[in-house]
Amino acid sequence: MIVRTVCLSVGAMIAGHACAADGRPEKPNVLLVLADDLGWQDVKCYDIDEPSPYETPHIDGLAKEGVMFWQGYSPAPVCAPARCAILSGIHPARAQKTNVRGGTPPAPRHLAASRVMDPWQTARLSMDETTIAQVLQDNGYATGHSGKWHMNMTPKSEPLPRDVGFDWSRESMGVAREMKPNRVKGFSSDAADDPWKLDANGYPKNEIFEDAVVFMEEHRDQPFFLFCAARLVHAPIQTRSKALLEKYCKKLGLPFPQTPGPIALPGQQNPYYCAMVEEFDKYVGDLLSYLDTTDDPRWPGHKLRENTYIVFTSDNGGMEQLRGDVITDNYPLDGGKIRLEEGGTRVPLIIAGPNIPANTQTDVMANGLDFFPTILSMTGTAAPENQHFDGCDLYPLLTQSPQDPALVKQQDGRVRESMMWHFPHGVAMYSTLRVGDFKLV
């Protein structure tokens, strides 16, 4: 066990890492929690129009402990390219990784109806790119991944998490495995052998978040980086908790569904999805509670939370509809997942941790591409030589003046004034460019 109670590095002090005054170990932990398809209006503290029935007390609480971005963006409107961009810091267009499926020769979409071809794209994280996990691993961090991966062409193909810098990885479906025989039957019970056994509060066991806690418990005696990639609140739209489904049916004034058919009510009135959002929030709360209550072996007398940065976001905007189910509503944003309008790319984003002011909101633009350089600054880790970053280091913004856009600088030193997205797929085949308060589609 390594116990550091004194500041070891003048360099770390210069970089703004308080360690002399309070004895905090110089390499803080980093927890990156990535939701799947959680929309900008799906978290209560972001809900600005017609109030949704969703309850997210733990994420709302996290927002009160750090900086809440109103203009946080994902790098892409769908899962895989956003995930690759977050881990590599490379824009999906530069990486030629712009969609979920690919890696095969382009072909016309339809021989008669639509002869347009999508451009070739890799369908996976490039083995030539360096990930944030690799760089932190080289700097002495234990690096862990739990949950969804989805950065390879097929579930077993390269790169797997261990190929790109994760020491420890447990991939699983958690509660997202499709319910059998359907979503109004096959609820969880409290039987010991139920893989989704209900806990004392009625929430189903979710392997992804339990694995995340196992990783932290096994590695808390050294600095750690944990990438917890949830599968909530992605389809299948279902909940294994009958009580939660009943709760939201009641809240919405709906009868308990007798058949698994689609819920077509407009807005944010899908009781299955309501339950999923609450479950997701509860599991995030479990991680926060672990950090809040667990001693930091590297910093006697302190809890892990005091020396852990938490980055919370979603991989793309909310999925509004699927097979007749109205899932959620990103309004007042336009569109949702798979589209480049704001609803497909704007996401909840909260960052908290040492030296970051609590209860702070900002309108400064941020992007998942920023996490790599930001985490390097948080951890005092040097960037690899010749590493290109398409995002910006948010650390000066977060720690000095979270409302000052002039603190967000590109790798070339210029203040960031624009962001672009590239999605040459689907019916629209488009790019979008945001400059200041304008957006060109």
Ligand SMILES: [Ca+2]
């Ligand atoms: Ca709403």
Ligand SMILES: [Ca+2]
């Ligand atoms: Ca997603």
